Amino acid sequence: MIKAQPKAFLFDLNGTMVNDMVFHNHAWHSILTKDLGANISFEEVKKQMYGKNQDLLERVFGVGHFSPEQIDQISIEKEHRYQAAYKKHLELIAGLDQFLEQAKNAGISLAIGSAAIPFNINFVLDNLKLRSYFKAIVSAEDVVNSKPDPEPFTKGADILGVPYNQCIVFEDAPKGVEAAENAGMQCVVLTTMHTAEEFSAYNNIVAFIEDYTDPVLQNLFK
Incomplete structure (x- = not known):
């Protein structure tokens, strides 16, 4: 259950923003x-x-x-x-463009916390013209420890200046959800690569979605 409108959304990249x-x-x-x-x-x-x-x-x-x-x-x-x-085939997962714009208009800070190298992050952000939405981009080269260590997400939250418990993470992989849980962050799971049953070990999941058109996401703005 989401307690209050979060102050930041932290996105994994591959499988979460693009279905690749x-x-x-x-x-x-x-x-x-x-x-x-x-x-x-x-x-x-x-x-x-x-x-x-x-x-x-x-x-x-x-x-x-x-x-x-x-x-x-x-x-x-x-x-x-x-x-x-x-x-x-490069394109955003359905509804993400509108969701990013809604978050921006709501004053929610946005960051990326990915295990990808900058070469891949730039490939997605620049081809899809998304860079302006994100105040922090944390890549594999920016952390000592990768997921399931929380560092990719805690570093992003630290750059944004947002407490960890006021962040929502968007992930598609169990180890990413584990990283969010280790950071004390709630998580929305994209079922692009794994089924909901594969996340049964984690207690920080607030929603499972196929894409960003799911009406459940409107609960994040209340």
């Missing part, structure tokens, strides 16, 4: 299996897609398997493949 996670899944699966020789299924890759790219590589191959330079090269190659495949 299957494209990330395909790009990672191709890199991991065809390029790097991992024996990992498409579904298992999906489960591993949280946190920084380095975190994913270390979960699959072990810490120290790749040098920092190799990790950077693999990461950029993966993002180039993702962007090449997704660009012609």
Whole structure:
């Protein structure tokens, strides 16, 4: 239950603002299996897609398997493949443009807290002309610890100057919801990549939505 109109909305990016996670899944699966020789299924890759790219590589191959330079090269190659495949499909999740405008008009501060690198965040924000809405953008390069650590969201709230308990997080992944819970923030979940049942461990969820046209979101403005 939402207690009062929040002062800030903090958004994950991929799967939350744009419905692109299957494209990330395909790009990672191709890199991991065809390029790097991992024996990992498409579904298992999906489960591993949280946190920084380095975190994913270390979960699959072990810490120290790749040098920092190799990790950077693999990461950029993966993002180039993702962007090449997704660009012609690039669009906001339905209703988000109107929702951002409504939040702006209501005086609610907006931020992004994403495990994506700036290369991908810029790809979305600049192609869809969204940058002006956000007073804070926290990327993988801006934090020491990625989700489920709360740092991507707490840092965004700190930049906005908004107490954590007055923020609402928008997420699509269980580990992102866990990060919000660890920050003491309530969460709205987009069911773009995971079912509602996959979030049963968390107690900070105020709504599940398929997109931003859901009338339940109007409760955030009361």
